[in-house]
Amino acid sequence: MKNIVFLVIIALVSSSASSKVTYNVTSFGAKGDGNTDSTKAFLSAWSAACNSTKSAVIYVPTGTFLLATAITFAGERCQSSSITIRIYGTLVAPFNYAAIANSGDWIRFHRVNHVTISGGTLDARGGSLWSCKTSGKSCPSGATTLGIYNSKNIVISGLKSINSQMFHILLDACTNARLQGVSISASGASPNTDGIHLISSNGVTILNSKIATGDDCISIGPGNSNLWIQTVACGPGHGIRYALCNILFGCSIGSLGWELDEPGVQNITVTMATFRGTQNGVRIKTWARASHGFVTGALFQHVTMVNVSNPIIIEQRYCPDKNNCPNQVSGVKIKDVVYDDIHGTSATKVAVKLDCSQGNPCSGIRLKDVNLNYVRGNQPAVSSCAYAAGTASGISNPTSCL
Numbered sequence: 001m002k003n004i005v006f007l008v009i010i011a012l013v014s015s016s017a018s019s020k021v022t023y024n025v026t027s028f029g030a031k032g033d034g035n036t037d038s039t040k041a042f043l044s045a046w047s048a049a050c051n052s053t054k055s056a057v058i059y060v061p062t063g064t065f066l067l068a069t070a071i072t073f074a075g076e077r078c079q080s081s082s083i084t085i086r087i088y089g090t091l092v093a094p095f096n097y098a099a100i101a102n103s104g105d106w107i108r109f110h111r112v113n114h115v116t117i118s119g120g121t122l123d124a125r126g127g128s129l130w131s132c133k134t135s136g137k138s139c140p141s142g143a144t145t146l147g148i149y150n151s152k153n154i155v156i157s158g159l160k161s162i163n164s165q166m167f168h169i170l171l172d173a174c175t176n177a178r179l180q181g182v183s184i185s186a187s188g189a190s191p192n193t194d195g196i197h198l199i200s201s202n203g204v205t206i207l208n209s210k211i212a213t214g215d216d217c218i219s220i221g222p223g224n225s226n227l228w229i230q231t232v233a234c235g236p237g238h239g240i241r242y243a244l245c246n247i248l249f250g251c252s253i254g255s256l257g258w259e260l261d262e263p264g265v266q267n268i269t270v271t272m273a274t275f276r277g278t279q280n281g282v283r284i285k286t287w288a289r290a291s292h293g294f295v296t297g298a299l300f301q302h303v304t305m306v307n308v309s310n311p312i313i314i315e316q317r318y319c320p321d322k323n324n325c326p327n328q329v330s331g332v333k334i335k336d337v338v339y340d341d342i343h344g345t346s347a348t349k350v351a352v353k354l355d356c357s358q359g360n361p362c363s364g365i366r367l368k369d370v371n372l373n374y375v376r377g378n379q380p381a382v383s384s385c386a387y388a389a390g391t392a393s394g395i396s397n398p399t400s401c402l
């Protein structure tokens, strides 16, 4: 018995000592001087890590590393059982937005499995593109800072992303991802700089993160299921919303890519979140257009609102500028949405607004212990319902309209 234990210990020690191999990006020519383009060096380090038959670590030391063009880390042919990218420094994009603005993503991972990105700062230096956009000139939509596609078993831990051109982090068609201790910030006046955007992903967990951007903190597009969002601080910005339309393919612009057959959103939990001075708190928004999409099973629990304009909102008549959807009703069915222990202050009188679809009314809405006060303390908050069915229990402030 003793011998067996001894052998097992030897095996564990030797396997942990020999099963990991580290690649330092500086050994591949990267320079943390802020000026030397390190794109090729990062790709070479990735290629070596990916070819390794062991678990690989890509080490990025302190310093400022310029990635002057868009970069893709492809995983299809990787042999390594896992790759950890341990970043101590900062990765920066060029100041001139044009270098990456038309590439979709600045840093892209495609078909990777068991990849961890830990620590570090990504600074896409989006300022010049925001100025272009706000000046009313015609400018590119911009690149997502970190886009991860068709991937599995992803961990993003302790990463900081600042000043993205567009979305900060995008997960598209990913399974089993964990984002923790992530910090995201961009000026409140920066257009479309969503914090984390999720599309068609399953089993994404977002924990202990801080997001303050010019747009949604977390936006959930079609096809997502089994999401768990816990202890996220949002604001200033626009708040967590559900956008049942894929804004990457043009529905924010108008007539492109509006799919009738959008996949639904299922089993979403948002717990212990704080919203501060945001426009929206927990929001489900659908376009007033025909759709087979749905939202089934969402739980919003233990949420603190501080001066939020629309703390609880379902908005199914969304049709900005009355463009392409006048007089249409949303086909998206919203069912089994629970709001449990939502408390704090509303910046507007209507603290709870459930504006559902005339053609496909909401059902199974449950309000439990909702306690929201209008910031102007001399007037009570109110709720407003249209085509919404469900129940209210426990504290009901404002008085429920269900």
Ligand SMILES: *[C@@H]1O[C@H](CO)[C@@H](O)[C@H](O)[C@H]1NC(C)=O
Pocket (backbone or CB within 6 Å): 022, 024, 025, 026, 027, 059, 061
């Ligand atoms: C990586 O390279 C840098 C610069 O050469 C060096 O300072 C650092 O100690 C190296 N780190 C590791 C883990 O190899």
Ligand SMILES: *[C@@H]1O[C@H](CO)[C@@H](O)[C@H](O)[C@H]1NC(C)=O
Pocket (backbone or CB within 6 Å): 044, 047, 048, 051
């Ligand atoms: C990785 O393997 C591929 C194909 O076997 C090869 O073309 C490439 O040069 C290798 N890269 C490195 C850095 O060894």
Ligand SMILES: *[C@@H]1O[C@H](CO)[C@@H](O)[C@H](O)[C@H]1NC(C)=O
Pocket (backbone or CB within 6 Å): 203, 226, 227, 228, 267, 269
């Ligand atoms: C809902 O998602 C959570 C993870 O967020 C998962 O643990 C749970 O099993 C899912 N529930 C169902 C019914 O699939």
Ligand SMILES: *[C@@H]1O[C@H](CO)[C@@H](O)[C@H](O)[C@H]1NC(C)=O
Pocket (backbone or CB within 6 Å): 277, 307, 309, 347, 375
């Ligand atoms: C609440 O937010 C509004 C804007 O939505 C702002 O004008 C007001 O000063 C804020 N009040 C407090 C107490 O922060």
